[in-house]
Amino acid sequence: MSYDDILNSIGGWGKYQKWICLLLTLSTIPNGYFTMILVFTSKTPEHRCRIPEIDGLHGENATLTPFNVSGLSEYIPWDSKNNRFDRCLRYNLTAKYGFNETQNTTGCDFGYVYDIVEGQLTAVTEWDLVCNYSYVKPRISSVFMAGVLFGSLICGVVADGFGRWPLMIASTYLQFIFMGLNIFNTSPAMYAAFMFFAGGCSLNNFVAAIVIGAEICDKKHRAFMETSAMIGFCVGYMVIPLFAYFILEWKTLFLVTAAIGVVYIPYWWLIPESPRWLITKNKFIKAKLLLKKIAKFNGVNEDIDTFFTDENLFLMSNDSEKEEKSISDSQGNEKCWTKIPYIQLFTHPGMISRTLYSCCSWFVIALTYYTLSLNTGNMGGNDYINCFVSACVEIPAYLSVYFLLRRKGRRTLMISYLLAGSAGCIITPLIMRVSDIGGIVTAMIGKFFVTSAFGLVYLYTAEMFPTVSRNQALGITSMFARFGSVIAPYIIYLGDTNGRELPYTIIGSFSLASALLNCLLPETAGTHLPDTYEEALEMKSGRCMNLRKRVRKHSDKELKEDDDTSSVFAA
Template sequence: MNNYTSTKGINQMVKGNHQHPFRHLYSQEAPVYPNSSSLEMLWYRWRTMKTMQEDKFAKILDALGEFGTFQRRLVALTFIPNILSAFFMFADHFMFTAQEPYCNTSWILAVGPNLSEAEQLHLTLPRDANNSYLTCLMYSPVTWDLDSIIQFGLNNTEVCQDGWIYPESKKRSLINEFDLVCGKEPNKEMVQTVFMAGILIGSVVFGYICDKLGRYPATLLSLLGLLVFGFGTAFVNSFHLYLFFRFGVSQAVVGYAISSVSLATEWLVGQHRAHAIILAHCYFAVGLLFLTGLAYSLPHWRLLLLVGGAPVFPLISYIWILPESPRWLVMKGKVKEAKQLLCYAAAVNKKTIPLNLLDKLQLPGKKVTKVSILDFYSNRHLRKVTLVMGCVWFTVSYSYFTLSLKMKDFGLGIYLGKMVPGIMEVPARLCCIFLLEHIGRKWSLTVTLLQGVLMCLLLLLLPQATGLKSMMVMVVVLGEFSLSASVSVFFLYTAELCPTVLRATGLGLVSLASAVGGISALTILLVSQSPSLLPVSLCCVSVILALLLCSQLPETQHQPLFDTMEQMCSQISFQRSMPQDFFSRTHSEDLTSEDSIYEDMSEEALQNTILNANIHKLDSDISPTMLLRSRGEDADRQAI
C-alpha cells in the first residue's frame, strides 16, 4: 500500500460513515484527542514515518551505525582536499606582489665592471620630473669609455632591450619571473575572471560526470586535476600557460566541491550530514590560513606552490580507500555492488545488517529511470530549486567578491587582508551547526543572508571618513562572516532538495551562478568610479531579492533524501497540502506538552490517533439538528 492509498483510506473512513463503526477498534490506543495544531504535527510525523519506511537506506544506515568508524573515516578523507582546494583557489592573490622594475643596463659593466648598482642606474637610466628613475626607458648603449660617459653623459633614450632588473625586490613573483611590466602588466581582475570561467565550465562538466559515472570517479578526477593543474603550475614557463593551468585548477576545485558534498550527503543521515559538511568547509578556511602563512614565509612563488601543493600526492591513495555512494549504485541498477559496499561498511563499524533489510534493497521500478539536465526545466520543483538557489548563490558570490575587493580601499596589507577573513570563517561555519539544529535549513539560510544584507546597509550608511576606518573594516569582516556561513548552509540545503539521480547536476547548475556572480562583481568594480557606492548598493538589492525567493522553498530538516523523481514529487505534494504556516510554526515554537505525548509513537499508533482525532472532530462539528435532519432525509429516501 503506498502513501496516498493509506492516506485516502483514512479520509474515507472518517468522512464516509457517521456511525463510526471503527471507533471501538482504536479506543484503547488513542484515549487523548489532540487539538488542531497537534493533529497537524501528528499527521506530518505519520507521513514522514511512511516516507522513511519506503527509504530502505534509512533503515540500513541505522543498522550499520549512523556515524561509525566508516563514516568518520569518510569525513576525515575530505579534510586534506579541502585545504588544498582553498590553497590553490586563492594562490593568485600572492603571485602578483608589487615590484619596482628598471631596465637591465648591464652593458655598461663591460667598460666599468667595478660600478656599484646605484652608480650603474645613475649613469644609464633617465629620470622623470620627480627625479625618479623611469621604469620603461634607458639610455642607448654607446662604445665610449667610462670616463667619457661620466664626463659627457648619455642623451639618447630607447625602450628596454635586455629585460628588467628588480633591485628592491625581496620576493620572486610572476611579475619579475615573466617581466610583466611596461605595457605587459597583468590585470588581476582578468586573471580572476579566467578562474571564474573555469568554475563556470567545471560546474556543468563535473555535475554531469558525477551523476553519470558516479561520485567516486568524479572525486578522483577532480583530485587528479588538483595534482596536474595545481601542483603543476609551479613548472609553467610562460604567463599564458599559467592562465591555462589556473583555468584547469578552478574546474578541479568546483568538481571536488560538488562530488564530495554529494558523497557525504548520501552516506550520512540527519544531523551527522550537516556536521560533516560544515566541518569539511571549516578546513577550507584552514587552507586559506595555511596559504597566507606559507606565502609570508617563502620567498619564491614556485617554492610556494611546490611546498603547499606537496600534500596532493598522498591523495593518490584515495583510489583504494574512497567509497562509492550506495544510493547512486542502486539508482544505476548496481544493487549487488551496493550491498557489498554496505556490508563492508557494516564490518568496519563492527555491525551486522539484517538480511531482510538487504533483500529489500532493490531498484525502484523495473528498470533504471532515465533522467537528464532537461528535467530541471520540465519539473516544476527542480525548476524552482534551480532558479531560487541559483539566485542565492549569485548573491553570495557577488557580495563576497565585492566585500573582499572593498578591503583594498582601507589600505590593509595583502597578508592581513586574507588572514582576518580566514580566521573569522571557522566560527562562522561552526555557528551554522546551532542554526541548523534549531531553526532548520530554510531559516538558517535566511538568517545568514539577512545578516549579510545588514552589513552591506551599514557600509552604505557609514560616512566615508578616515576616523571610521576601523569600524568599516569590522563591518566588511562581519559581512564576509555571514556570507561564509551562507555557503555552508547553501551546499547542504541544495543537496537535500535534489534527488539522488540529479543531485550533482543540480549542484553544478546552481554553481554556475557563483561564477556569474564573481565575474559580475569584478566587472562592476572595473567600470564604476572608485570609490563608488554602486557595487555595495547592488549587494543589498540582490540579497533582498534572494531573501524573498527563499520563502518559496520547502524545508528539508528531518526529511529523508529523495532518490527518484517520483519520491520527490510525492513528498513535495504532501508538503503543499499542509497549512502555509505549518513549517514556520514547527521551527519557531516549542512543542507543547500535549504534542510531546505523541513524539515517540509508532506508526500504527500515530495512524490510530489521527483517525480517532478526525472522528472526534467530526462528531463535534455535527450538531443534533444536523444529525436529525440527515436521518430524516435518509428516511425520506428509503420511503421513496
C-alpha cells in the same frame, strides 16, 4: 526497508563514518589553498619605471635594485592623487643626464623596478604584468574561475554516471598535477591554461567529497559532515599565507603545495564508493560487501545478512524511479516541451520570478565573496595577515549558519546576512580614508556575513523548488555563481586602476540590491520539501515589511526534522 534503515542498523554514525568524515575533511584542505594561491603567485608589488642612470639596465643586478632611491623626482613624475611616484610613467629625457619638466612623459621602456625583498618573485614581476599589461592578471584569475564553471557543468553528469569515487579520486590527483605543472610556465598563456584545468578539477573533488560523506552517514549528521568539509576548505585557505610567507618564489610555491599531493595517494584505497550510488546503479554485490565492511568496522556483531537481501537492495534501487514516476504522473497534463531541462523554471507561472531572484542572489554572493577574498592584497597593511584573517572569519561564519538554522527562518537569515555584509562593504571605503586597520576590520565584517550567506544559499534554494526541478534549479543558480566568480577579478582590477575603494562600493551596492530581492522570496523553514510546482507555489513570497517577523509558529520538532533531512552545503 529503506537505505536509511539499513544504514541505521549498521551504525549510521559509527567509527567508520567518523573515519571517512576525517579523511574527506582533509581532502578539502587543498581546495582552500589552491583557490586562494593566486593572491600570492600573481601578487602585484609596488613598482616604478626603471631608470638606467640610477638603476642600471634590466638584468643588471635587477633583484638587488633598491626601490626607493634619491633623485627619482628628476626622472619620474609625482602622482599627487595617490601620493607616490607614478607607477607607469617617466620623463621623456633627450639626454643621458639632462631633463626638462615641461617635456612629455613616456612609458617604462627600460622595464620596471619592484618593491620586493631579495629572492621574491611572482608571475607579475617575472613577466612585467603591470601598466599596459596589467589586464593580463585578472584574465588569469578569471580563467581559473572559468575552469571552476566548466567543472560544475560536468560534475553532476560524471558523478551520476560513473560514480562519486572516480570523480573524487581523478579530480584530486589531477588538481595536484595541473597545479604542479605551473613550475614549467614560460608565458601567461601557459599559466592560464594550467589554472583553467586545475580549476575544473578543484570543484569536482570538493563536491564529490561532500556527496560521499552525505550518502555514507545517517541524515542527522549530514549537515555536520558538510560543515566539516567547508571548515577543511577554510583551513587550506588559512595555510596558504603561511606557505607564501616563507616561500617567496611563485613557482616554488606551486611546487611545494603540489608535492603535498603524495599524501593523498592512499585515498585510492581508503575512500569508498557511495553505497547509495551502488544500489541505484544495481551494483548489489559491491553494495552488500561495502555495507558489511561498514558494519564490521562499527562493531555490529548481529546477523545482518537479513538486511542485505537482494530483494531489499532491489526495492531500494527502484525508490527513486517510483518517486520520479509519481511526480511525472502528477504533472501529466503539462505539455511535452515543458519537460525539457530548465524550461519550466523560466516558463511556469509563478516560478519565473523565483528563479530569476535566486540566480541574482547566487551571482551577487559569489561576486562579493571572491572579490573580498582575492582583494586582500589591496586592503593595506600586511598582505599575509590580511589573507589569514580573511580565512579565519569563514569558520565562525559557517558555524553560525549551522546553529542559527535551527532557530531562525531561512529568508530572515539570508536578508540579515546580505544587509549586514552590504553595510560592512559600503562603509569600508569611508573607514579606509582614516585608517587601514579600520578598513580591514569592516571589510572582514562584510566577509563574515557574505560567507554565511554563501553557506545558506544552497539549502534555501533547494527548499524553494519542487523535487521535479530541484537539481535543475541548483544547477542553473550555481552556474550564475560561477559567472560572479569569473567577474570578480575584474572588479578588483577596477580598484587597481581607479582607487582601491571602488570594489567595496560596487559589491556593497549589489549585496544591498540582492537583500531587497530576497524580500520577495518565500520563507521555507518548517515546511516540507515540495514535490510539485503547486506545492512550491503554496509558499507565499514575503515582503520587506515582514523582515522582522520570526518563524516561530513551527514546532522545534519540525525545524529539527527539516534541518536533519536537508543539506546545508549541498553541492
